[in-house]
Amino acid sequence: MNKPNAQMIDYWNGAVGERWARSQDRTDLLLNNITDHLLPFAAAKPGESVLDIGCGCGTTTFRLAMAVQPNGSAAGLDISGPMLDVARARAQAMNADIPFLREDASVYDFQPVFDLVFSRFGIMFFDDPVAAFKNIRRALAPKGRLAFVCWRDFKENAWAFAPYAAAKHLLPEQPPSDPHAPGPFAFADSGRLKGILSQAGFNGIRIEKLDATASMGATSDQAADEALNVGPLSRAARELADDVRAKIRETVKETLAKYQTPAGITPGVACWLVGATL
Numbered sequence: 001m002n003k004p005n006a007q008m009i010d011y012w013n014g015a016v017g018e019r020w021a022r023s024q025d026r027t028d029l030l031l032n033n034i035t036d037h038l039l040p041f042a043a044a045k046p047g048e049s050v051l052d053i054g055c056g057c058g059t060t061t062f063r064l065a066m067a068v069q070p071n072g073s074a075a076g077l078d079i080s081g082p083m084l085d086v087a088r089a090r091a092q093a094m095n096a097d098i099p100f101l102r103e104d105a106s107v108y109d110f111q112p113v114f115d116l117v118f119s120r121f122g123i124m125f126f127d128d129p130v131a132a133f134k135n136i137r138r139a140l141a142p143k144g145r146l147a148f149v150c151w152r153d154f155k156e157n158a159w160a161f162a163p164y165a166a167a168k169h170l171l172p173e174q175p176p177s178d179p180h181a182p183g184p185f186a187f188a189d190s191g192r193l194k195g196i197l198s199q200a201g202f203n204g205i206r207i208e209k210l211d212a213t214a215s216m217g218a219t220s221d222q223a224a225d226e227a228l229n230v231g232p233l234s235r236a237a238r239e240l241a242d243d244v245r246a247k248i249r250e251t252v253k254e255t256l257a258k259y260q261t262p263a264g265i266t267p268g269v270a271c272w273l274v275g276a277t278l
Contacts, residue, residue, distance in 0.1 A: 004106055005079070008125045008182055012080035021082040023229055024057040026217075030159075030226065031120065033212045034149060034271060038120055039063060041208075041273045042147035047071045048115040051139055053105045053148075054078055054122010058087030058098070064118060065098055076100040077108070078122070106132035110139035119148035124186040133200035137278065146202060146276040149210065150187040154232065156270035158259070159214035160184075163227035164236070166255035167248040171236045184232075190272060202276035210273050213266040216256065223265035224253035 055076030
């Protein structure tokens, strides 16, 4: 029998995971506005025990740890060794007693000890999402709750769609994709998402729209680099020759310049804020 989520585990422990680990500062900047909406939505309280699934390099875990002080605790869980290495190094530098576990949330043997299970874009990658959320539900203490953010439709997310659409004529033909396959936009359909959580045994499900902006850099040069570093364009262009990537970069740079603001290049993002209870 194949190991659950084997493809994603390989993906996030290879070159992609290493690149994300190196790009932690830029990723935090990209997602900062979303994080600032998600944390109040999750409403971690002093004294609570919190689990951060798909914690990556630990930024949200550290913020959750601060929110639950003085007597609370936070832990991070991820499948990516390279990103967890960064998280652990940051924790050591801050003298922060935060465990970071390299585990798959869909099969980990959770105990019902967490008041809040939280995730910033870390729960869209399961082969069997119903089974995964059933397992995640086991991590919640009585009266515990779930709170996460995930992407809405690809075309609603200008940060990802605008550079991809601009460069499409320079990309090899892409195979048709299954919109429900594990990946960043797997939960774009809110009806399907609600059904998954319901089948997994969650109650009190609420799904709210979040429209915000992504911070892709101070200049269109930086934003073009970011578009080639994360998101659908980065995956489609990864194996292309340097001269083709250079053409893509110039095309994307021109497109993203249209999103210039006093705060930098800030195209729109479209997300779901999702909450549920036992």
